[in-house]
Amino acid sequence: MKSPYRDNYESVAEEGHKKFMAAGCNGCHGGTGGGGMGPPLSNEVWIYGNDGDTLFRLIALGSDGLKEQGYVRKGSENVVGPMPPHGGIVKSNDDMWKIIAWIWSINPPDKKAASAQ
Ligand code: HEC
Structure with missing residues (x-):
């Protein structure tokens, strides 16, 4: 899977933030992504990777579902x-x-550099 916004993500970021809040992600990751009972999204560590494909699957399937598809924890x-x-x-x-x-x-x-795509 490939993001249609990979090269212009800034242009839809604000809209994306509203959807992040609407979906309740902030309950665990904080309103600015700084973390809470879930990990921060704003730091250097990406647990499974930061490419669109991995993030899409992680958010849609959850971390257990992602691992069932063979993705492995890197951080x-x-x-x-x-x-x-x-x-x-x-x-x-x-x-x-x-x-x-x-x-x-x-x-x-x-x-x-390690997170190509
Ligand atoms: C009930 C708490 C909870 C909610 C709600 C939640 N998450 Fe998470 N999220 C977690 C936990 C816990 C992890 C770490 C999973 C692991 O270590 O396997 C995680 C991991 C992540 C990661 C990877 C972070 C990294 O550093 O690599 C991303 C991205 C993410 N979540 C995005 C979202 C988004 C977007 C939403 C809303 C659609 C959301 N999360 C809702 C608890 C939550």
Whole structure:
């Protein structure tokens, strides 16, 4: 899967943030993505990766569902427990890509060479 906003994520970031709040992601990740009972989205550590494909699957399927698809944990953060699936809460694929665009806007995907795509 590939984000339609990979090269212009800034342009839909604000809209994505509204959808992030509407989906209740802030309950665990904080309103600015700084973390809470879930890991921060704004720091250097990406548990499974920061490419669009991995993030989409993680958010839609939850962390257990992602692992069932063969994705492996690459990093770890100071959190307990899995992330629940949100595929049924985020209303459309487009909404999902906009949320991911907002995450990229606070934590640019091209910041680290290791995270190609
Ligand atoms: C009930 C709490 C909870 C909610 C609600 C939640 N998450 Fe998570 N999220 C987690 C936990 C816990 C992890 C870490 C999973 C792991 O370590 O396997 C995580 C991991 C993540 C990661 C990876 C972070 C990293 O550093 O690599 C992203 C991105 C993410 N969540 C986005 C979202 C989005 C977007 C939403 C809303 C659609 C959301 N989360 C809703 C608890 C939550």
